[in-house]
Amino acid sequence: MRDFSTDHRWLSINTATVRAQWKLDRIIQECARRGIRAISPWRDQVAAVGLDRIAKLLRETGIELSGYCRGGMFPASTAEGRKTAIDDNRRAIDEAKTLEAPCLVLVVGGLPGALQGQLESKDIRAARADVQDGIGAILDHAKSVGMPLAIEPLHPMYAADRACVNTMAHANALCDELGSGLGIAVDAYHVWWDPDLEREIERAGGSSPSRLFAYHICDWLVPTTDLLTDRGMMGDGVIDLPMLRAWMERAGFRGMHEVEIFSANNWWKRDPDEVLMTVKARHREAS
Amino acid sequence: MRDFSTDHRWLSINTATVRAQWKLDRIIQECARRGIRAISPWRDQVAAVGLDRIAKLLRETGIELSGYCRGGMFPASTAEGRKTAIDDNRRAIDEAKTLEAPCLVLVVGGLPGALQGQLESKDIRAARADVQDGIGAILDHAKSVGMPLAIEPLHPMYAADRACVNTMAHANALCDELGSGLGIAVDAYHVWWDPDLEREIERAGGSSPSRLFAYHICDWLVPTTDLLTDRGMMGDGVIDLPMLRAWMERAGFRGMHEVEIFSANNWWKRDPDEVLMTVKARHREAS
Numbered sequence: 265m266r267d268f269s270t271d272h273r274w275l276s277i278n279t280a281t282v283r284a285q286w287k288l289d290r291i292i293q294e295c296a297r298r299g300i301r302a303i304s305p306w307r308d309q310v311a312a313v314g315l316d317r318i319a320k321l322l323r324e325t326g327i328e329l330s331g332y333c334r335g336g337m338f339p340a341s342t343a344e345g346r347k348t349a350i351d352d353n354r355r356a357i358d359e360a361k362t363l364e365a366p367c368l369v370l371v372v373g374g375l376p377g378a379l380q381g382q383l384e385s386k387d388i389r390a391a392r393a394d395v396q397d398g399i400g401a402i403l404d405h406a407k408s409v410g411m412p413l414a415i416e417p418l419h420p421m422y423a424a425d426r427a428c429v430n431t432m433a434h435a436n437a438l439c440d441e442l443g444s445g446l447g448i449a450v451d452a453y454h455v456w457w458d459p460d461l462e463r464e465i466e467r468a469g470g471s472s473p474s475r476l477f478a479y480h481i482c483d484w485l486v487p488t489t490d491l492l493t494d495r496g497m498m499g500d501g502v503i504d505l506p507m508l509r510a511w512m513e514r515a516g517f518r519g520m521h522e523v524e525i526f527s528a529n530n531w532w533k534r535d536p537d538e539v540l541m542t543v544k545a546r547h548r549e550a551s
Numbered sequence: 552m553r554d555f556s557t558d559h560r561w562l563s564i565n566t567a568t569v570r571a572q573w574k575l576d577r578i579i580q581e582c583a584r585r586g587i588r589a590i591s592p593w594r595d596q597v598a599a600v601g602l603d604r605i606a607k608l609l610r611e612t613g614i615e616l617s618g619y620c621r622g623g624m625f626p627a628s629t630a631e632g633r634k635t636a637i638d639d640n641r642r643a644i645d646e647a648k649t650l651e652a653p654c655l656v657l658v659v660g661g662l663p664g665a666l667q668g669q670l671e672s673k674d675i676r677a678a679r680a681d682v683q684d685g686i687g688a689i690l691d692h693a694k695s696v697g698m699p700l701a702i703e704p705l706h707p708m709y710a711a712d713r714a715c716v717n718t719m720a721h722a723n724a725l726c727d728e729l730g731s732g733l734g735i736a737v738d739a740y741h742v743w744w745d746p747d748l749e750r751e752i753e754r755a756g757g758s759s760p761s762r763l764f765a766y767h768i769c770d771w772l773v774p775t776t777d778l779l780t781d782r783g784m785m786g787d788g789v790i791d792l793p794m795l796r797a798w799m800e801r802a803g804f805r806g807m808h809e810v811e812i813f814s815a816n817n818w819w820k821r822d823p824d825e826v827l828m829t830v831k832a833r834h835r836e837a838s
Contacts, residue, residue: 375789379773386789420708421707421708424771430744434746456675457675457710457715458707459717459721486665486670487712488778491708491775491778501711502665502711504673504674504675
């Protein structure tokens with residue numbers, strides 16, 4: 265077991281965690297100042313500052329990426345909609361490459377129109393087929409530029425509007441089907457409840473090469489007051505994070521621990537200094 | 552396929568659907584008046600009127616039960632806590648028998664103390680073991696009085712505080728392990744997202760005897776604004792209910808369609824006449 269008590273070598277900040285307080289250039293500078301060596305930024309945050317400016321800032325500060333958020337959103341009810349999604353994913357792959365990300369995270373999408381409040385289909389099997397086809401359509405480009413794609417299974421409560429891949433088993437099956445260049449982003453918040461989790465992490469890590477491309481952490485609060493923006497700081501909820509980390513490490517994972525906390529009424533309202541200080545402490549003590 | 556356009560023979564009202572408006576004796580009378588021939592009442596609603604009075608009312612009106620809500624809540628961090636749960640489940644079995652319910656629905660419980668806001672353990676595997684042991688401990692009594700037990704897999708968003716059995720596969724595995732007298736309550740709201748759903752319904756129905764003890768319906772809204780009390784009326788959400796019903800029927804299910812809608816800000820605030828009228832119409836048109 266690595267010793268997390270003395271350094272933060274394995275800590276990465278998903279930049280959604282302080283997105284309410286700071287723009288991305290500031291987040292990078294503040295992480296550098298605190299010895300946090302990695303982040304995972306979102307496309308809209310990058311666009312707000314400028315891709316080249318962010319790439320330059322990363323080089324200057326030595327901050328690495330643990331992933332790039334995000335591609336996906338493949339299902340659509342028309343061929344044109346599916347093509348638009350594929351084109352957008354190709355651009356996301358290129359951006360990820362410019363930023364030297366180790367992977368592009370895929371939030372695969374749900375039922376067409378659901379997220380926009382204009383449901384176009386209730387056929388979740390068709391949506392899942394669109395996801396497989398969509399990943400298949402971008403995988404060659406991703407491999408040609410050397411950008412691994414990481415499917416992030418989302419909690420089943422997002423099956424309708426954000427991602428119809430909701431288990432590690434489903435993500436592993438897609439990797440079986442589509443082959444190399446594709447792996448999984450394991451987010452504790454989304455998968456902690458799964459009775460097959462340990463086995464499916466082993467399956468992903470035991471593949472050759474390993475499919476364990478990313479590991480995201482935060483905590484599940486009881487009660488959870490909002491489906492999207494009430495995630496907890498590590499240690500404040502019910503997830504046995506040290507056990508999950510042990511499973512990841514036993515399966516060979518040696519990557520970053522990316523802290524991703526959406527928290528409209530708590531952490532997004534606090535002083536970002538306090539947020540990052542707490543993240544560092546809880547990463548050490550409670551994950 | 553049965554014809555639902557001409558009668559409501561297969562409609563049952565889970566009495567939580569109008570619990571904010573009417574007490575249970577009134578619900579029974581109102582259902583009888585409308586030709587709704589079945590309900591599924593909750594223990595607290597029965598207790599509020601009196602078990603014997605409800606049993607008498609059911610006989611007088613000819614209203615049947617499609618299930619009795621509910622037993623379960625097995626996990627505890629002490630032997631005393633686990634025994635208390637088992638004793639309470641035995642009483643629930645006896646009440647279900649008095650009311651001539653076709654099954655006692657089990658909401659199995661989550662992490663000890665989580666629902667009470669006093670988390671005592673993060674060990675979900677231990678909670679799952681408590682569930683298996685707890686059901687095992689009451690099954691003989693249930694069989695001796697002839698009361699089938701129906702495990703209700705709850706949506707994974709309730710894994711921490713309400714039920715750590717969250718998939719049909721897990722419920723089927725418990726049935727495999729514990730044997731006859733045990734089956735499953737399939738609730739569309741909880742399981743609609745599951746990529747293995749069709750297969751696991753087939754597995755449950757194909758067992759001898761069938762494990763398909765109950766079928767609950769409502770709809771998943773996008774957005775869902777509350778984890779517990781924002782369920783939708785059939786047709787207002789994203790679930791392909793006709794497809795689920797077809798899977799149930801193909802697997803041999805011939806029981807009631809129990810409508811169970813928790814809706815603090817919508818249906819619980821409406822005139823219960825309108826709620827039941829809408830339930831009847833949507834049962835016919837959208838499920």
